[in-house]
């Protein structure tokens with residue numbers, strides 16, 4: 001299909017000078033047949049990168065490099081998110097070949113095709129439209145006569161209206177009391193992103209101390225909880241702590257068929273009945289696709305929709321994240337979060353890699369994975385509020401780029417997505433940093449930090465506040481990893497040369513959080529495009545689901561599966 005792409009000017013968004021305006025080719029026609037999908041090892045840049053040597057961090061990392069190796073997002077309302085790559089093992093030569101790689105693999109053109117609604121999810125023959133849930137980057141995208149941008153906006157405003165009715169006490173629990181708690185029931189992308197975003201903003205809206213940032217001290221409108229695992233202890237833990245009779249449940253499943261979520265719905269219905277609620281589904285709203293089995297039921301209090309063009313792991317900015325965030329904090333907080341994501345998306349259209357933090361981060365990641373051979377990336381937020389962000393990135397990155405074949409199903413001869421893991425600092429320091437500092441694998445580190453804590457509560461002890469101690473640890477770790485320490489005792493030697501980057505901003509606000517989310521989504525997208533993958537399907541999750549069904553059915557099983565099932569008490 002040949003589609004004309006037209007980019008939309010984003011009000012209030014300034015573009016950088018070199019590679020000037022990403023909308024410079026406004027009238028230039030980009031169509032699918034004009035971009036070339038080739039494997040990474042067929043590019044000239046791949047061969048050039050094979051010949052280059054990583055610079056030594058102990059040799060090059062000085063104060064000047066720290067202040068100059070920065071690429072920033074201007075997010076509007078005087079909020080900025082910086083990406084600092086001073087402690088990465090790259091020099092001008094490597095960066096210039098990475099620029100060539102970006103140009104050769106037509107990464108920006110391909111992003112523009114994604115934004116314009118091209119069918120870039122080749123495996124499932126679907127468009128990839130999560131960028132459209134937060135704003136329009138390209139011309140309008142319509143499907144079967146429906147303007148999809150308008151559809152996503154309409155769902156957001158329906159959610160905003162619904163949330164306002166709940167907050168005003170005009171929509172109540174069956175007993176007439178206002179809802180006091182909201183519980184999201186979903187798994188994977190229907191849980192991880194929304195949960196991570198909720199936790200990231202909870203303190204920001206609840207703390208009345210500190211000053212300046214939007215929404216500070218506004219207070220949570222509803223306390224939110226999450227149930228995801230089919231392990232009954234997960235639901236039991238939450239259901240014991242809440243009062244079901246005044247709880248609003250959000251059942252989130254794009255497909256409407258996910259075993260874990262439907263099982264947990266049954267548990268919730270049971271608890272609601274026990275609490276004396278006669279029509280339990282009237283305390284449940286659904287977020288699903290219009291074609292799902294859930295959408296067919298009129299028993300629910302209300303339903304909000306996404307579509308097949310929003311991948312589960314990319315759905316935090318759709319109704320999937322919008323429902324819980326709007327109910328917990330208010331729709332204006334969710335809108336601010338979307339605006340931050342949209343500003344970061346717009347910045348990701350920039351062709352000059354030094355002016356495009358997501359693209360730069362992606363390409364340095366490629367350098368580390370394919371030419372330095374590093375197996376994983378640790379995501380280390382120095383912010384307790386971001387405690388579940390690494391878990392969200394695990395799904396987003398590993399479900400997207402954990403692939404061994406290209407978009408055409410051909411086996412690849414190079415490494416693709418790394419293993420992602422992480423914990424907030426400083427907790428991680430007292431846990432797995434030993435291996436990061438002195439283990440035999442070198443693991444690149446993605447630090448995230450904020451100048452201010454979210455809560456004003458702090459103490460000055462032994463000459464510094466907790467927040468100062470936190471960030472002192474962060475600065476110290478960057479240098480310890482990069483430069484190491486020689487010692488006569490090999491056991492006390494730190495080899496150093498362990499690269500890290502730092503994403504940082506003044507405070508973790510809704511706008512900054514949206515930009516952080518979009519940064520990683522776009523980074524993963526660019527990496528998938530370099531590797532020539534389809535980053536938007538997830539066939540690797542299917543086999544386990546099929547075998548689970550077999551175990552729970554009556555048919556004959558593979559003998560080893562039969563024995564394991566017997567061992568675990570599922571089959572006799």
Ligand SMILES: O=P(O)(O)OC[C@H]1O[C@](O)(CO)[C@@H](O)[C@@H]1O
Pocket residue numbers: 187188189190252253254255256257258261311312313399538541
């Ligand atoms: O929203 P659903 O359809 O319940 O799917 C939940 C999750 O399951 C997966 O399909 C993986 O099993 C994820 O990609 C998705 O986020």
